[in-house]
Amino acid sequence: MYSLVTRLPAPLSRLVTRASVRRAGDVCPLPESMPELLSLAEGDREQLAASVAAHLRRGGVAALPTDTVYGLAALAQDAGAVARLYTIKRRCELKPIAICVSRPEEIGRWAHVTAPEALLHDLLPGPVTLVFRRTPALNGELNPHTELVGVRVPDHPFLLDLVSRCGGPLALTSANLSGRPSPLRADEFSELHSQLACVVDGGTLGDSPLARLGSTVVDLSQAGTFHIVRAGSAEWATRRVLEDRYGWKERL
Incomplete structure (x- = not known):
């Protein structure tokens, strides 16, 4: 579930002195050099999703909360947006990015x-x-350098609504420069804000040591066996489903 906040964290609030956070649906555009700053606590969720979807359809990259950490999202079928996502994150193109679907x-x-x-x-x-x-x-x-793809369906109503509105998958990766810790607050990746079309603030995500680990990545490309690519925050639960409930065997 997404968390609601009544105010933005202090570092992000300082950015708002130059460009106010506004409810989705307001018509006053922000300067092109600044991202649109939106709050899940202040806007109607459906209107907010529509606003973010519009940015994505124009080829922009959005930062938003997920059920794990804050992510950067772009339309997966838009080659220009995908390239922009890699550039903003300073990610090596040999490192794959997952996609997100709604169901x-x-x-x-x-x-x-x-x-x-x-x-x-x-x-x-x-x-x-x-x-x-x-x-x-x-x-x-x-x-382009792998025949595999990671697919997510996050347990996050706002994000699932957003994907549904976009009519196709989102390319989704954590909202940090490559090699840095994954963020749990919108201000933790403030150095990226100026390169984004919009930033959705969903408050602080998680409070456990596992929170920053992100999703558990598991390769199921060979039926009946699995390989844990990244332990993430749900490894134990994932193993329990695969091994105990379905009898799949781990391959190393």
């Missing part, structure tokens, strides 16, 4: 699903990234 049933369009539908629903929505072989429908400019 487990949508995964099959973008990836060759090797797991039963019941297994998908036992893991998703949730803090898990499932890795499968990509289909030709997915933008070839996204992760």
